[in-house]
Amino acid sequence: MNKKLKVEIIRTLIALSIAFTILVVIVSLISDNPLEALYNLFLGPISSKRNFGNVIEKTIPLIFTGLAVSLIFSSNNFNLASEGAFYFGGVMALVLCFTINVPSIIFWIILIIVSATVGAIIVGLPGYLKNKTEASEIVSSIMLNSIMFLLGTYILVYYFKPANSRAVSSADFPDKYLMPNIIAGTRVHFGLFLAIFAVLLIYLLMFKTKLGYKIRMTGKNSNFAKVMGINVSLVLLLTQLIGGALAGIGGAVHTLGVFDNFTSNRSPGYGWDGIIVAVLARNNPLYVPLAAFFVAYLKTGAAIMTRRSDVPAEIILVIQAIIILLIISKNLISKIEFKILISGKLDDGGAS
Amino acid sequence: MSGFVIEMRNISKIYPNGTIANNNVNFSLKKGEIHALLGENGAGKSTLMHILYGMIRPTKGEIFIKDKLVEINSPLDSLKHEIGMVHQHFMLIPSMNLAENLILGDERSKNGLINKKEIIKNANEFGKKYNFNIDFSQLVRDVSVGVCQKIEILKALYRGAKILILDEPTAVLTPQETKELFVELKKLKKDGHSIVFISHKLNEVKELCDRLTIMNSSKSVGVYNVSDLSVKKISEKMIGREVELDFEVPEKKLGKSILKVRNLIYFNKLGKKKLDNISFDVREGQILGIAAVEGNGASHLLETLAGLRKDYSGEIFISGVNVNKLSIKEIRKQGLRYVPADRMKDGVIKDETIYNNLIVDRLEEGEFIKHWLIDFKEIKSFARSKVKEFFIKCKDENSEIGSLSGGNIQKVVIAREFDNNPKLLIINQPTRGIDIGAAELIRKKMVDLKQSDSGILLHSADLQELMQVCDSIIILYKGEIVGYVEEPKKVKPEDLGYYMLGVKKDTDVSGVINE
Numbered sequence: 039m040n041k042k043l044k045v046e047i048i049r050t051l052i053a054l055s056i057a058f059t060i061l062v063v064i065v066s067l068i069s070d071n072p073l074e075a076l077y078n079l080f081l082g083p084i085s086s087k088r089n090f091g092n093v094i095e096k097t098i099p100l101i102f103t104g105l106a107v108s109l110i111f112s113s114n115n116f117n118l119a120s121e122g123a124f125y126f127g128g129v130m131a132l133v134l135c136f137t138i139n140v141p142s143i144i145f146w147i148i149l150i151i152v153s154a155t156v157g158a159i160i161v162g163l164p165g166y167l168k169n170k171t172e173a174s175e176i177v178s179s180i181m182l183n184s185i186m187f188l189l190g191t192y193i194l195v196y197y198f199k200p201a202n203s204r205a206v207s208s209a210d211f212p213d214k215y216l217m218p219n220i221i222a223g224t225r226v227h228f229g230l231f232l233a234i235f236a237v238l239l240i241y242l243l244m245f246k247t248k249l250g251y252k253i254r255m256t257g258k259n260s261n262f263a264k265v266m267g268i269n270v271s272l273v274l275l276l277t278q279l280i281g282g283a284l285a286g287i288g289g290a291v292h293t294l295g296v297f298d299n300f301t302s303n304r305s306p307g308y309g310w311d312g313i314i315v316a317v318l319a320r321n322n323p324l325y326v327p328l329a330a331f332f333v334a335y336l337k338t339g340a341a342i343m344t345r346r347s348d349v350p351a352e353i354i355l356v357i358q359a360i361i362i363l364l365i366i367s368k369n370l371i372s373k374i375e376f377k378i379l380i381s382g383k384l385d386d387g388g389a390s
Numbered sequence: 391m392s393g394f395v396i397e398m399r400n401i402s403k404i405y406p407n408g409t410i411a412n413n414n415v416n417f418s419l420k421k422g423e424i425h426a427l428l429g430e431n432g433a434g435k436s437t438l439m440h441i442l443y444g445m446i447r448p449t450k451g452e453i454f455i456k457d458k459l460v461e462i463n464s465p466l467d468s469l470k471h472e473i474g475m476v477h478q479h480f481m482l483i484p485s486m487n488l489a490e491n492l493i494l495g496d497e498r499s500k501n502g503l504i505n506k507k508e509i510i511k512n513a514n515e516f517g518k519k520y521n522f523n524i525d526f527s528q529l530v531r532d533v534s535v536g537v538c539q540k541i542e543i544l545k546a547l548y549r550g551a552k553i554l555i556l557d558e559p560t561a562v563l564t565p566q567e568t569k570e571l572f573v574e575l576k577k578l579k580k581d582g583h584s585i586v587f588i589s590h591k592l593n594e595v596k597e598l599c600d601r602l603t604i605m606n607s608s609k610s611v612g613v614y615n616v617s618d619l620s621v622k623k624i625s626e627k628m629i630g631r632e633v634e635l636d637f638e639v640p641e642k643k644l645g646k647s648i649l650k651v652r653n654l655i656y657f658n659k660l661g662k663k664k665l666d667n668i669s670f671d672v673r674e675g676q677i678l679g680i681a682a683v684e685g686n687g688a689s690h691l692l693e694t695l696a697g698l699r700k701d702y703s704g705e706i707f708i709s710g711v712n713v714n715k716l717s718i719k720e721i722r723k724q725g726l727r728y729v730p731a732d733r734m735k736d737g738v739i740k741d742e743t744i745y746n747n748l749i750v751d752r753l754e755e756g757e758f759i760k761h762w763l764i765d766f767k768e769i770k771s772f773a774r775s776k777v778k779e780f781f782i783k784c785k786d787e788n789s790e791i792g793s794l795s796g797g798n799i800q801k802v803v804i805a806r807e808f809d810n811n812p813k814l815l816i817i818n819q820p821t822r823g824i825d826i827g828a829a830e831l832i833r834k835k836m837v838d839l840k841q842s843d844s845g846i847l848l849h850s851a852d853l854q855e856l857m858q859v860c861d862s863i864i865i866l867y868k869g870e871i872v873g874y875v876e877e878p879k880k881v882k883p884e885d886l887g888y889y890m891l892g893v894k895k896d897t898d899v900s901g902v903i904n905e
C-alpha cells in the first residue's frame with residue numbers, strides 16, 4: 039500500500055480513538071449510568087431494523103453534501119454555502135409540491151433541475167463575490183446561510199402555511215410526489231440510488247475528465263495552473279456551481295424522502311456535516327459514502343442515547359469538532375506518522 | 391586535537407513532512423580554509439548549514455566546535471561560537487543607510503541614543519579594517535546587490551564571527567563583483583577566518599576554495615582537496631558519470647521574427663518603472679540571451695511575455711499576432727512555452743505525479759481523451775517516453791514530483807514545455823541550482839529546438855551559459871536595454887559585466903530589432 043494512504047488511514051484512526059476516548063471520559067463524568075449511555079450510542083443504531091434504517095436515511099443527505107464540500111475543498115476553496123443550498127433544495131421541494139401538478143416522474147425531474155439550479159446559484163454567489171470584490175468566501179458563505187434560512191422560513195410562513203395551522207409547517211406533501219420507499223419498515227428511500235449515482239458521477243468528473251483535472255491542479259497549486267493557462271477563476275466558479283447543485287438536489291431529495299411536510303427547522307445541519315464527511319473522506323468522492331455512513335451512524339446513536347439516557351445528543355458535536363481538529367492539525371499526531379514515513383529510509387549511524 | 395574548528399558528525403535531519411534532508415552527513419571545517427559545499431538544489435546543503443547556524447535542530451547527530459561537543463539551539467548560540475551566516479536573501483532594511491544596517495540589532499550605543507554621523511564614521515573604519523571599500527552613508531535601496539552582499543558579510547564580522555557560512559554569494563553578482571568579493575574573502579582567510587562557500591559554480595570553487603564536500607540526495611558523497619580535482623572531475627563526482635561540458639552550437643540561418651516586442655513599458659504597483667521602452671525581436675532558429683543583474687527587469691520582462699500580467703503599455707506580437715489582449719491559454723495556443731524561474735512555485739505541482747505534471751497542454755488540445763474521459767493509460771505511456779527521453783531519474787512515471795531531485799524536477803518542466811514543437815520559448819534561469827548533468831541536457835535540448843526553428847528567449851544568471859548557447863545577447867540595466875552583443879563568442883564575461891553594472895551603455899541598440 040502506498041505510504042501516504044497508510045498515513046492518512048492511521049491519522050484518521052488515531053483521531054477517532056482520541057475523540058472516542060474523550061467521549062467515554064465525558065460520558066462517564068456526566069452520566070449516572072455511563073455504560074447504558076455508551077451502549078445506546080455505539081450499539082443503538084444496530085439494535086433494530088428501524089434504527090439502522092435511520093442510519094441509512096441520514097447517510098443519503100450526507101453523501102450529497104459530503105460530495106459538494108469535497109468537490110469545493112479540492113479546488114482549495116472554502117465556500118461553506120452548501121448548508122444554505124441544501125436547505126433551499128428543501129424549500130424548492132416545498133414550493134414545487136404546491137405549485138405544479140404533473141405526473142410523479144416528471145415532477146422529480148423538474149425538482150432535480152430546479153433544486154440543482156437554485157443550489158448552484160446559492161453556492162455560486164460567494165464565489166462570484168470573491169471574484170469581483172475579493173470578499174472572503176468563508177465569511178460571505180456563512181452569512182449567506184443565515185439569509186437563506188430566514189428567507190426559506192419567510193416563504194414557508196407567508197405562502198405555504200395553512201392559515202388555520204398553529205405549527206410553523208406546510209400542509210402535507212401530495213403523496214404522489216414523495217420519494218418511493220425502498221425498504222419496508224424504514225424510511226430508506228429512492229434517494230439512496232440517486233446518491234450512489236452522484237458518487238460515481240462526481241468520481242468520474244474529478245478523476246476522469248478535463249475539468250476534474252483542472253480542478254485538482256488548481257487546488258494543489260493555483261500559481262502553476264495560472265501559468266499553464268488554466269482559467270483559475272472559471273474553474274473555481276464551475277466547481278462551486280456543481281457543488282451547490284449537488285447540495286441543492288440533496289436537500290430536495292431528503293425533504294421528499296423522509297418528511298410528510300415542511301417545517302421551518304428542517305435543516306439539521308447536513309450542510310455543515312458535509313464538512314466533516316469531506317474531511318474524513320479526504321475529498322475523495324469514493325470515500326464519501328463510507329464517511330457519510332460513519333457520521334450518520336454517530337448521529338443516529340446520539341439520538342438514541344438522548345432518548346434512552348441522561349446524556350444530551352449535542353455531545354456528538356463536540357466529538358465531531360475534535361475529530362476534525364485532529365485530522366486537519368497535521369502536526370498534532372505526527373510522531374507515529376513520522377515513524378511510518380521514515381521507516382527504513384535513514385542509513386544507520388555506525389559509519390563514522 | 392583534530393585541527394578542525396567545526397566537525398559535524400552523523401547529522402540527520404527529517405522534516406515533519408517526512409522529507410529526509412540530511413542522511414548521516416559528516417562535515418568538517420579547518421581553521422583558515424575556504425570549504426566549498428556542493429550539490430544541486432534540494433541536496434540538503436542549506437539544511438546542514440542551518441543546523442550549524444542553529445536555525446533548525448538536527449534529528450540526530452553531533453556538532454563539535456574546536457573538539458568540544460556543543461549544542462546549538464539558536465543563531466545566538468552559534469554567534470557565541472563565532473559562527474555567522476549570510477543568506478541568499480538579504481536581510482537588510484532598504485530605507486536605512488548601510489551603517490545603520492551594519493549595527494542593526496547590535497547597537498553598542500550609550501544611553502540608547504544613536505549618533506548617525508558617528509556610526510557612519512565607525513562603519514567606514516570597520517569596513518576599511520577588512521579591506522571593504524564602501525561608503526556607508528548610502529541607503530540600502532540605492533546600492534547594488536553586490537554591495538548588499540558585502541554588507542551582509544560585514545554584519546556577520548561585526549558580530550564577531552570567525553566562521554562564515556556563505557549561501558551562494560555569487561549567484562547574483564557580475565564577474566567584476568565576484569572578483570572583488572574573492573579578493574576580500576581571501577584576505578579574510580589569511581586573517582584566520584574559516585569560510586563555508588555554498589555554490590554551483592565550479593570554476594569559482596576551483597579558484598577560491600581549499601577543500602570541498604559534495605552532497606547528493608541528502609548524503610555526503612565525499613570530501614576532497616580542490617587541488618586534486620579538475621572541474622571536470624568535480625562534476626563527475628557530483629553526478630556520478632562523465633559529462634561533456636563544452637559542445638559546439640551549430641551555426642543556423644535565422645528565419646523571420648517569431649516574437650516582436652515594441653516599446654514595452656511597465657510600472658510596478660509602487661509606481662516604479664520596471665521596464666523602460668523595450669523593443670527587440672526573437673527570430674526563428676535564434677537563441678537570444680538576456681543578461682542582467684537580479685532586479686533589473688529580466689524576470690519582469692519574461693513574465694510579461696508569458697502573459698502573466700496585462701498592465702503594460704507597448705506591443706507584443708507572437709507569430710505576427712498581437713497578444714496584448716489574449717489570455718495565457720490563447721497565447722500558449724500561439725505556440726508560446728514558458729519555463730519559469732521558480733520551478734517549485736510556478737513550474738510544477740509538488741505533490742502530484744510526474745505524468746499529471748506533463749500533460750496540461752496536450753489535454754487542452756484534446757489529446758488523451760477517449761469517449762469524453764481521460765485515457766490515463768495513454769498518458770502514462772506518454773509520460774514514460776518523456777522520462778526516458780529526458781533521463782528523468784525516478785521510480786516511475788507515478789512518482790511524485792516532490793520525491794525527485796532539483797535537476798530532475800526541472801527536466802519534467804523542460805519535458806513539458808519543450809514538447810510538441812513550440813514556436814517560441816521564454817526561459818528563465820533554466821539551470822539554476824541543478825546538477826551539471828541535467829544542466830547539460832537542458833542546454834542541448836535548447837540547441838535542438840533552435841535547430842528545428844523555434845525561437846528562444848533565455849535569461850540566465852550564468853554568463854558562461856549565455857555565451858555558450860546564445861546567438862546574441864541583450865543586456866538589461868534598470869529596466870532598459872543598455873547593450874546588444876551580436877556575437878557573444880567574441881566577447882568576455884567581463885564585457886557583459888560592464889553593461890550589467892551600468893558602467894557601459896550603447897547609444898544605439900537597434901540591431902536587435904528585425905524589421
Ligand SMILES: Nc1ncnc2c1ncn2[C@@H]1O[C@H](COP(=O)(O)OP(=O)(O)O)[C@@H](O)[C@H]1O
Nearest residue numbers: 405407409411430431432433434435436437438
Ligand atoms: N522547512 C522544510 N520543511 C520540509 N522540507 C524541507 C524544508 N526545508 C527544506 N526541505 C526539503 O529538504 C530537502 C533539502 O533542502 P535544502 O537543505 O534546502 O537543500 P539545498 O540547500 O541543497 O538546496 C529538499 O527536498 C527540500 O524540499
